[in-house]
Amino acid sequence: MxxxxxxxxxxxxxxxxxxxxxxxxxxxxxxxxxxxxxxxxxxxxxxxxxxxxxxxxxxxxxxxxxxxxxxxxxxxxxxxxxxxxxxxxxxxxxxxxxxxxxxxxxxxxxxxxxxxxxxxxxxxxxxxxxxxxxxxxxxxxxxxxxxxxxxxxxxxxxxxxxxxxxxxxxxxxxxxxxxxxxxxxxxxxxxxxxxxxxxxxxxxxxxxxxxTLEELSYLTRTNLKLTTNSAIKDLSEWSGIHELQKENGDYIFQVDTDKLPEIMTKLSSYGIIKIESKPPTLEDLFMRHYEQKG
Incomplete structure (x- = not known):
């Protein structure tokens, strides 16, 4: 109703x-x-x-x-x-x-x-x-x-x-x-x-x-923190990677949700030691909208 x-x-x-x-x-x-x-x-x-x-x-x-x-x-x-x-x-x-x-x-x-x-x-x-x-x-x-x-x-x-x-x-x-x-x-x-x-x-x-938040999730990015055996020299150039930082040997970056499976497959070849993932938040969604429309 x-x-x-x-x-x-x-x-x-x-x-x-x-x-x-x-x-x-x-x-x-x-x-x-x-x-x-x-x-x-x-x-x-x-x-x-x-x-x-x-x-x-x-x-x-x-x-x-x-x-x-x-x-x-x-x-x-x-x-x-x-x-x-x-x-x-x-x-x-x-x-x-x-x-x-x-x-x-x-x-x-x-x-x-x-x-x-x-x-x-x-x-x-x-x-x-x-x-x-x-x-x-x-x-x-x-x-x-x-x-x-x-x-x-x-x-x-x-x-x-x-x-x-x-x-x-x-x-x-x-x-x-x-x-x-x-x-x-x-x-x-x-x-x-x-x-x-x-x-x-x-x-x-x-x-x-x-x-719904689920329906709008394609507009967000997933936040990843990653440690690998081998260095990834060109990670910032990969399609779908944003806001890359290096901190104590860890890679911290954002990934477009639709590119996540493809990027995870590529990352696995570098020997993943540790990975942390944070789900996309409404704040990410909100800011993306204003970047795109602004």
Whole structure:
């Protein structure tokens, strides 16, 4: 079942084309990673989905409803966390969380208290005293304590320390387990790699690629560290070898995935003593895209 459907969406601000024929789809029970650098169009796409701004062209639907015309009905069923949180400074964190939850109707107090403990938030302090990370926690607790069917998270871990990022990842895994959907916008590629079923890459307002990490693996390189009996004099000239370095007699380099079988066959003739391989990461994928398109 499709929860979010964006088809050929464009957004222009005067003569500036912020989004150019964006297409993406988020399915029920799926975590979709929406990645790109600052200014790529992630937040503009999300504002269109939230009904904050109207698309100049194309179609965007959530739960089969038009995001602009039926925004109120959609908002009853979604939770949104932006990357920059502004709260009422004279209210406590606990009071703000309660306001957000009461706006949705039913409040699950046990779930709320559990999340406050997990995120190690002091709900008695006024929001004006909170750091950026604590303001982010308030928004995340309010979102995950709700019974939303779709979570739209725009750079949600901005300001969180590594321990709290792990708690966030647990929460995403939990909502996915319960059949909920997540649209996660991020430039923290390791976060997307850990959490997402599929990934969409946006650059300068255009979708470059969409697919599972497995489907996109041809765009990455594998990192190898190698020790051989015989010296390999012309290794840097082999097709598919990149970023070659020599360190204490070891060869450290990257290999195009499609060339790996051929290169391994050639390397075996030099007498492999030791070899270490690191799987390609989403960061490799991301950087390759920008090298190729740049």
């Amino acid at each position: 499709t929860v979010v459907q964006v088809q050929n969406v464009e957004k222009r601000f005067g003569s500036f084309q912020a989004l150019n024929k964006i297409n993406l789809q988020v399915n029920k029970g799926e975590v979709f990673g929406f990645i790109g650098p600052n200014g790529a169009g992630k937040s503009t796409t999300i504002r269109v989905l939230l009904g904050i701004i109207q698309a100049s062209a194309g179609s965007a639907k959530i739960f089969g409803m038009d995001v602009w015309k039926e925004a109120v009905q959609i908002h009853h069923r979604i939770a949104y966390v932006p990357g920059d949180i502004h709260l009422w400074e004279n209210l406590t964190g606990g009071e703000v969380i309660d306001i957000f939850l009461r706006l949705r109707g039913k409040v699950d107090y046990k779930k709320k208290e559990k999340l406050i403990d997990l995120f190690q938030l002091d709900p008695r302090k006024k929001c004006g005293t909170y750091s950026k990370g604590n303001r982010q926690k308030v928004a995340l607790i309010a979102a995950f304590a709700s019974d939303a069917e779709l979570f739209i998270l725009d750079e949600p871990t901005s300001g969180l320390d590594p321990l709290m990022e792990q708690v966030f990842q647990q929460c995403v895994a939990e909502v996915k387990k319960n059949g909920k959907s997540v649209l996660l916008s991020s430039h923290i590629l390791s976060e997307v790699e850990k959490l997402c079923d599929r990934v969409g890459i946006i650059r300068q307002g255009e979708m470059i690629e969409t697919g």
